[in-house]
Amino acid sequence: MSRVRVLVGTRKGLFIFTADGTRKAWKMTGPLFTGWEIYHAKGSPADPKRIYVSQSRGWFGQMVQRTSDGGKTWEVVDNKFAYDGVPEKHQWYDGTPHPWEFTRVWHFEPSRTDPDVAYAGVEDAAIFKTTDGGKSWAELSGLRTHRTGSQWMPGAGGLCLHTILEDPSNPKRLFVAISAAGTFRSDDGGKTWTTITKGLSSRYIPNPTAEIGHCVHRVALHPSRPNVLFMQKHWDVMRSDNGGDQWTEVSGNLPTDFGFAIDVHAHDPETIYVIPITSDETHYVMDGKLRVYRSKTGGNEWQALSKGLPQKDCYVNVLRDAMSVDTLEKCGVYFGTTGGQLYASADAGNTWKCLAHDLPAVLSVEAQVLK
Amino acid sequence: MIRVELPGNLRTLAGVKGEVQLEVASPVTVRSVLDALEARYPVLRGTIRDRGTLRRRDFMRFFACQRDLSLESTDTALPEAVARGTEPFLVVGAIAGG
Secondary structure, three states: OOEEEEEEEEOOEEEEEEEEOOOOOOEEEEEEOOOOEEEEEEEOOOOOOOEEEEEEEOOOEEEEEEEOOOOOOOEEEOOOOOOOOOOOEEEOOOOOEEEOOOOEEEEEEEOOOOOOOEEEEEEOOEEEEEOOOOOOOEEOOOOOOOOOHHHOOOEOOEOEEEEEEEOOOOOOOEEEEEEOOEEEEEOOOOOOOEEOOOOOOOOOOOOOOOOOOOOEEEEEEOOOOOOOEEEEEOEOEEEEOOOOOOOEEOOOOOOOOEEEEEEEOOOOOOOEEEEEOOOOOOOOOHHHOOOEEEEOOOOOOOEEEOOOOOOOOOOOOOOOEOEEEOOOOOOOEEEEOOOOOEEEEOOOOOOOEEEEOOOOOEEEEEEEEEO | OEEEEOOHHHHHHHOOOOOEEEOOOOOOEHHHHHHHHHHHOHHHOOOOEOOOOOOEOOOEEEEEOOEEOOOOOOOOEOOHHHHHOOOOEEEEEOOOOO
16 A cells, blocks of 8 residues: 655755555654754655755755665765855845855755656755755756846845745746745746746735746646646736646635745646645745645636635635645645644545644645655 | 864854864964855855855854954954854844844
8 A cells, every 4th residue: 555755844854754544643753853944845756765965054054864765874965055156135124236145955856757857946046956965956047047147136035045846747847936026937947047926926026027026925736737837926826828838816705825845736737725824024824724726727716725724714825836736546745833733535535634833834745755 | 083063054054063173273263163154064055154255244243252353354263262162252243122
């Protein structure tokens, strides 16, 4: 029988949850790398025994942990993320030029075909690639040196590259998202990049429809339809049907369209999930109720899912990398909160179960089916 | 023999318990101690000082003999007691809390 593994990155270490395919009984392992922030951990689709973990702390900087045996043993691999050439400058919060400085890895995206190949999205925003399982990292500097790079400005969380999507049908096509620059696409394996922000409108920048400056929180796609992208922006839920060339708002009847996380059902590319957050001023769910919203129509028409989730006195947030789906026949959906709860649904969101109440604040959740 | 005391997180990372003891040629400086430390424990590269610039990370401090040496030149000789091994060189994470 298949098993499911859920990697949960928190402010104070990594936790690993596993269950058999029924997803009824879960076992927790951890914390691993205690006391360190685990911004993200993700297994290789090509070999789930290979996991990349971003381990960092303000005091001590960045570590990259890797396992090749499913977590029995771990090794520290290279933590040198050196920008290619002399880094230029981006804009600081006050509009002055500020040199690019590496802070941490926000996201790892292992290749779908080779466990030794992975991409890393970092702060200050750049994308790096390894082809030797993390022993060395090289910047794909065409992104950072894009003609708009000098205009990029950090959001409150830093100038972070947090989303990396590889087109399953064309590994040379990559999508990335940066807060608060926007979204970019490469069609040549990361050498050159194009802004894909047409149709976005953000009232927190002087020109709401500018090419650059949109605080994109997360982008998701379904592997069977890589030209269809879904985006949770600072405000607005958006959709593109042409690889990002044009975006359309699909917030529809959501009670608020502010949020961080967005994901797509594993088997139905028109079913998507968001977790609305009240506003950018109050980073917690609305009305004290934790609700996932699901659209079966690719947006616009949304249904609240709340069975098994707290419906009073709940004031947590769900961060951008903290929702994931599994690929079992009945799609599993998982998310973690800043209050340290981990929730799971084994029926595509209809009902929810709390797998852990009292973890440190959850930064990332990644589910994967192990054959 | 130079004695170095590391913060708990870095002891775990390096897989050591208690103080680290290092052979460091004279003159003993912050730079030469950190060079020797990172040579013995490559996993510590980037955790105390930046990998590229070798500048001390903002929240790390260097103490010895009840003195804060964090802002001194990394080429300044460390106190004789550290060089003799009678006092440890302390690598300290700055206090944060609330």
